[in-house]
Amino acid sequence: MxxxxxxxxxxxxxxxxxxxxxxxxxxxxxxxxxxxxxxxxxxxxxxxxxxxxxxxxxxxxxxxxxxxxxKMLGASWATARAIQRDWAPDIPLTLDALRAALADRLRRRLAAATDGNHGRGVARMAALLDLDCDVFVPAGTADSRIADIESEGARVTVVDGTYDDTVRRSAEEADERTLVISDTSWPGYLDTxxxxxxxxxxxxxxxxxxxxxxxxxxxxxxxxxxxxxxxxxxxxxxxxxxxxxxxxxxxxxxxxxxxxxxxxxxxxxxxxxxxxxxxxxxxxxxxxxxxxxxxxxxxxxxxxxxxxxxxxxxxxxxxxxxxxxxxxxxxxxxxxxxxxxxxxxxxxxxxxxxxxxxxxxxxxxxxxxxxxxxxxxxxxxxxxxxxxxxxxxxxxxxxxxxxxxx
CATH class of the missing domain: 3.40.50.1100 (Rossmann fold)
Structure with missing residues (x-):
């Protein structure tokens, strides 16, 4: 080849x-x-x-x-905007304001698919905002990359498939208490x-x-x-x-x-x-x-x-x-x-x-x-x-x- x-x-x-x-x-x-x-x-x-x-x-x-x-540049801004859009409209986009807006709510979480760097960025934002985080990675992801994501406090799930399979799996997590922070899009999912x-x-x-x-x-x-x-x-x-x-x-x-x-x-x-x-x-x-x-x-x-x-x-x-x-x-x-x-x-x-x-x-x-x-x-x-x-x-x-x- x-x-x-x-x-x-x-x-x-x-x-x-x-x-x-x-x-x-x-x-x-x-x-x-x-x-x-x-x-x-x-x-x-x-x-x-x-x-x-x-x-x-x-x-x-x-x-x-x-x-x-x-990747933290995109993950951080997209997370802040998603929280403002879905959970705390009209608040200032600062870490302190975001944390304060979420403090009296039911336990919330972020979810993401990744082959490494994007997911770690989402996990870091979850840690900064005191949110739970679930990250999905494809089979074959290097152990060091999984360990790095876990070091941010996130739960990592290995999906038996490709990156695109992890994207589909992470999308299933979206609900009233879970924001999916993806760097790719699909029909109906464009803002983040x-x-x-x-x-x-x-x-x-x-x-x-x-x-x-x-x-x-x-x-x-x-x-x-x-x-x-x-x-x-x-x-x-x-x-x-x-x-x-x-x-x-x-x-x-x-x-x-x-x-x-x-x-x-x-x-x-x-x-x-x-x-x-x-x-x-x-x-x-x-x-x-x-x-x-x-x-x-x-x-x-x-x-x-x-x-x-x-x-x-x-x-x-x-x-x-x-x-x-x-x-x-x-x-x-x-x-x-x-x-x-x-x-x-x-x-x-x-x-x-x-x-x-x-x-x-x-x-x-x-x-x-x-x-x-x-x-x-x-x-x-x-x-x-x-x-x-x-x-x-x-x-x-x-x-x-x-x-x-x-």
């Missing part, structure tokens, strides 16, 4: 961004959460030169709000996954702020990893809003998926939502999704210039590259860089997408080492060893931290 597959649509549908009318409230809410800070934006100068492009930025989400992935997508926008606003402070150009090319498509929809929506407000042109956008869970690529080829049948065995666990989100798909379809499906080998190679640059990255986290590397290996496709020595590329490291066993297996070092060596490696590789703390 080939280690990558590239599909460049010849026809495009109109963009359908998911607009955010509560952006100011969302930013204020995120900034009020314990441990909030803007995550690093790194400029990888040596890797850009070796890759033949003008610049590579990496938004490093290896730690976000005390968790090893970006829409808020998940809107929650991710905070990350891209931080990128804009860091580049503006540094006087550096906006990206010309954006590589985003995708499971059901919520994260990709957030990125596309953000840059569509920026383009329309005159801040920059929309970057050429490339969506990256596992080669055996390429539901978005298949949907683009067929011009309709198409399932990638399981089993989905990629170590890129956060991307092992067989069905696109019905909410996210129109945005992804209208805003994506190319789709790349990659093998685990590609992801593992990108993990090693990022470690050389002083970044700890899990399998899903490295997928966007792996997609860039796959495109650079296909000169015709790269030329078709305008990727050349004038291009400035943005990728997101969406997670840290959420499966330490596989990390050690692929890199022959512990994640902590990568962190300990980060400063020396970044100096040697001409890595510049553009974030305020950097």
């Amino acid at each position: 080939a280690d990558s597959r590239i599909y460049i649509p010849t026809r495009r549908r109109p963009a359908q961004p998911i607009n955010d009318g509560d952006a100011a409230a969302r930013r204020d809410f995120h900034r009020s959460l314990p441990g909030y800070r803007a995550t690093p934006l790194l400029q990888l100068r040596s890797l850009a030169a070796e890759s033949g492009v003008a610049g590579i930025y990496v938004k490093d989400e290896a730690e976000r709000l005390g968790l090893p992935a970006f 996954p829409r808020d998940v997508i809107r929650g991710y926008a905070t990350m891209f606003e931080e990128v804009d702020d860091a580049l503006a402070r540094s006087g550096l150009p906006a990206p010309t090319h954006l590589f985003v990893q995708a499971g059901v498509g919520a994260f990709a929809a957030a990125a596309i929506s953000h840059y569509d809003d920026s383009r329309r407000s005159g801040n920059s042109r929309r970057p050429t956008t490339v969506v990256v998926e596992p080669i055996d869970a390429d539901c978005l690529l298949r949907s683009a080829e067929n011009d309709e939502v198409t399932e990638a049948p399981g089993p989905h065995r990629s170590t890129m666990a956060g991307l092992n999704c067989g069905l696109p989100s019905l909410l996210a798909w129109p945005t992804v379809q209208g805003g994506t210039d190319a789709y790349i499906a990659i093998s685990d080998g590609r992801a593992h190679s990108a993990m090693r590259t990022l470690a050389t640059e002083g970044l700890v990255s899990g399998e899903s986290g490295a997928a966007a860089l792996a997609g860039l590397q796959a495109l650079l290996d296909d000169r015709a496709a790269a030329e078709q997408l305008g990727l050349d020595d004038t291009s400035v590329v943005l990728v997101v490291n969406t997670e840290g080492a959420t499966d330490p066993v596989n990390y050690r297996s692929q890199l022959a070092e512990d994640p902590q060893a990568t962190r300990d060596a980060a400063h020396v490696r970044r100096q040697a590789r001409r890595v510049i931290d553009l974030s305020p703390e950097g």
Whole structure:
């Protein structure tokens, strides 16, 4: 089997961004959460030169709000909005107000389906709000990911099936005392996954702020990893809003998926939502999704210039590259860089997408080492060893931290 597959649509549908009318409230809410800070934006100068492009930025989400992935941004905002909408209308969106509104009620709980990071974010929000939490994971989920979710106080149930089976199972939990916080959608269930997508926008606003402070150009090319498509929809929506407000042109956008869970690529080829049948065995666990989100798909379809499906080998190679640059990255986290590397290996496709020595590329490291066993297996070092060596490696590789703390 080939280690990558590239599909460049010849026809495009109109963009359908998911607009955010509560952006100011969302930013204020995120900034009020314990441990909030803007995550690093790194400029990888040596890797850009070796890759033949003008610049590579990496938004490093290896730690976000005390968790090893970006997912807390969407899980926290969607949870707050769901509580306000269903249980406590008109209250301010702060942790204190939410806790107070729920204090005199019957015992409430949150439920979620996950292949790791989203569920841990929902579990953390439940703990912060003193709610019960049930999280459903697919068979084959790494023991470390289950343990991490349980460490937040949630009950974890392993479903004998795929991620999509866990989504269906979690949906059965919805009742008057249980809110299902899902990052994918289905008929009749759109509000919460829409808020998940809107929650991710905070990350891209931080990128804009860091580049503006540094006087550096906006990206010309954006590589985003995708499971059901919520994260990709957030990125596309953000840059569509920026383009329309005159801040920059929309970057050429490339969506990256596992080669055996390429539901978005298949949907683009067929011009309709198409399932990638399981089993989905990629170590890129956060991307092992067989069905696109019905909410996210129109945005992804209208805003994506190319789709790349990659093998685990590609992801593992990108993990090693990022470690050389002083970044700890899990399998899903490295997928966007792996997609860039796959495109650079296909000169015709790269030329078709305008990727050349004038291009400035943005990728997101969406997670840290959420499966330490596989990390050690692929890199022959512990994640902590990568962190300990980060400063020396970044100096040697001409890595510049553009974030305020950097």
